[in-house]
Amino acid sequence: MVDQERLQAAFGKIHDRMIKADGSPVLPDWTRQIVFHFPDLQQYWLLEVVNGQPQSLTALEEAPETEVQITMSSDTFVKLMEKTLSGFVAMTRGLVKVKASMGDMRRMQVFM
Amino acid sequence: MVTTRFTLPELVPQALDAPDHFNDWYFTLHFEHAGRPHVLKLSITEGTLLGQMTGLTLSREPLHLQEEADAAVLLPPQGADVLIEEHDDPMLWEEAGNEVRVTMGTLTATCRPEAQRIIARHPRLQADLTYVPRGPILHWEHEAGAVAQVTEITRVSGSESMSDVQGTLTIDGETIPVQGRGVFEHVWFSALNFFEIRHMNWIYAHFDELYVYLCHCESVTSGSRPFHFETGEIVLGFNANQWLPITHLEVEPLSWVFLQQARRFVPLDQQVTARTEAGTLHLTTRMAHYPLMIHGGAVRLEGLTVDRVPGWQSLFYDAPIILEGFFKTSAGQRIPLTHGTGINELIRISAL
Numbered sequence A: 001m002v003d004q005e006r007l008q009a010a011f012g013k014i015h016d017r018m019i020k021a022d023g024s025p026v027l028p029d030w031t032r033q034i035v036f037h038f039p040d041l042q043q044y045w046l047l048e049v050v051n052g053q054p055q056s057l058t059a060l061e062e063a064p065e066t067e068v069q070i071t072m073s074s075d076t077f078v079k080l081m082e083k084t085l086s087g088f089v090a091m092t093r094g095l096v097k098v099k100a101s102m103g104d105m106r107r108m109q110v111f112m
Numbered sequence B: 001m002v003t004t005r006f007t008l009p010e011l012v013p014q015a016l017d018a019p020d021h022f023n024d025w026y027f028t029l030h031f032e033h034a035g036r037p038h039v040l041k042l043s044i045t046e047g048t049l050l051g052q053m054t055g056l057t058l059s060r061e062p063l064h065l066q067e068e069a070d071a072a073v074l075l076p077p078q079g080a081d082v083l084i085e086e087h088d089d090p091m092l093w094e095e096a097g098n099e100v101r102v103t104m105g106t107l108t109a110t111c112r113p114e115a116q117r118i119i120a121r122h123p124r125l126q127a128d129l130t131y132v133p134r135g136p137i138l139h140w141e142h143e144a145g146a147v148a149q150v151t152e153i154t155r156v157s158g159s160e161s162m163s164d165v166q167g168t169l170t171i172d173g174e175t176i177p178v179q180g181r182g183v184f185e186h187v188w189f190s191a192l193n194f195f196e197i198r199h200m201n202w203i204y205a206h207f208d209e210l211y212v213y214l215c216h217c218e219s220v221t222s223g224s225r226p227f228h229f230e231t232g233e234i235v236l237g238f239n240a241n242q243w244l245p246i247t248h249l250e251v252e253p254l255s256w257v258f259l260q261q262a263r264r265f266v267p268l269d270q271q272v273t274a275r276t277e278a279g280t281l282h283l284t285t286r287m288a289h290y291p292l293m294i295h296g297g298a299v300r301l302e303g304l305t306v307d308r309v310p311g312w313q314s315l316f317y318d319a320p321i322i323l324e325g326f327f328k329t330s331a332g333q334r335i336p337l338t339h340g341t342g343i344n345e346l347i348r349i350s351a352l
Helices: A004-018 A074-081 A087-092 A102-108
Strands: A032-038 A043-050 A053-060 A068-072 A096-100 B022-033 B036-047 B053-059 B064-067 B072-075 B082-087 B092-096 B099-104 B107-111 B116-121 B125-133 B155-171 B174-191 B197-206 B210-220 B226-236 B242-245 B248-259 B264-276 B279-287 B292-306 B309-329 B334-351
Touching: A004 A043, A004 A053, A004 A074, A032 A074, A032 A102, A068 A074, A074 A087, A087 A096, A087 B292, A096 A102, B022 B107, B022 B116, B022 B125, B022 B334, B036 B099, B036 B107, B036 B125, B036 B174, B036 B309, B036 B334, B053 B292, B072 B264, B125 B174, B155 B197, B155 B210, B174 B197, B197 B279, B197 B309, B210 B248, B210 B264, B226 B248, B226 B264, B264 B309, B264 B334, B279 B334
Parallel strands: A032 A068, A096 B292, B072 B248
Antiparallel strands: A032 A043, A043 A053, A068 A096, B022 B036, B022 B174, B036 B053, B053 B082, B064 B072, B092 B099, B099 B107, B107 B116, B116 B125, B125 B155, B155 B174, B197 B210, B197 B334, B210 B226, B226 B242, B248 B264, B264 B279, B279 B309, B292 B309, B309 B334
16 A cells, blocks of 8 residues: 555656657547546546546546546556556556556556 | 678667567577477566566476367476576676677576577576577568567567577586577567457477478457458578568467366467468478466456456467478479477467
8 A cells, every 4th residue: 555645646657658748648639537446545536638638636435437447556556657567467467457448458558 | 681690789678768668588499308309498588568587498298188078188297397487687788799698587698690699597497508590580570670560559570590509408407418499589579569469379480491480460459450460481491591571371270279277278280371472381280398378378367348348368378389391382392391390479368
């Protein structure tokens, strides 16, 4: 379990990876709501992406219905964002549950 | 360009800055000892596909097949095979003078343009082997450093050097001189999405008369469309090392076996047809030793829901194979092929 400071720092990396140095989005046509569920923290976080621009990050009491849902421990999330754990390894070890389309899986490789 | 020499850029790690990448230095050796066929595999892999990993395996048990009422069942080896994996060791590498040296765990690959050497220093398995190309080096997309688009995302470059191999091998304290044929491969992925793959066969084969590598991959795009990839090259040793790119490729199972460990059927015998402008290669392959599972081999991805399909499974292995066949030239000459050995790397990703 990680503290909120590290969790938010990890979320910050999503923003960094989705925006190029010139301020334009890496995925300009991608609009999605993504729910991150951290069972160890008993927290849901909703990330809204509009035309490739990360918008609000909102803590929720319950999981909303979204097209992309990711469930993992907060520790796994931080390791993924810090690139000390690969997405492939996380999936094959059962550390992450993902519900998404193939297209969204591909796009999420930009930031995870 | 057809060449028997590597360039140093072909030997160094590549694409290390890419978010998803992969490099390997992969050595195999097919040899006989005590009247039995053996297959040694020593591999260094780095990157986001498999993580930092070395593999040291020696296959020497024959297949254990059990005939049941409706299927043959492939049982696990009974202990004589050597299966060693080392994880998360750092990759150390340097380019100095005319060589590239890569070390990870107990393996060190020392690669020169004209020959490559792999040294293993594991307590259970030590080796010092030298690889010299039998003829022209084979390349992905037919050119050194060229980029092959294997799936919508995945980009593969690199070389397959079908080699004569000699050196020494020590297993559990017994040292033996070894000599045979094998492959030295260095490939790199500058982008990859493993989960796009649905069906992949990579095969290399040595015969007295020729050698070949080929890859056939079927995948899906982000728009759920099928994506086809095939490549391969043949060198006809009987014809002054004539190099032939494969223009059409088919790999078709002839028989299946239930792989107990993976809880699924896998091909036991396969038929390979590879066309070139100079003729067609006809092969049959048969699994010769138990498949060498890669990164867990058979994995259930129960937590993955993709395109509304919940639950997936992946299978990833290297199976040592023996081969028979012939090359039929465009002029109608049929050249029988002898002493076929190789490896079939197989990936399957499907719904549970």
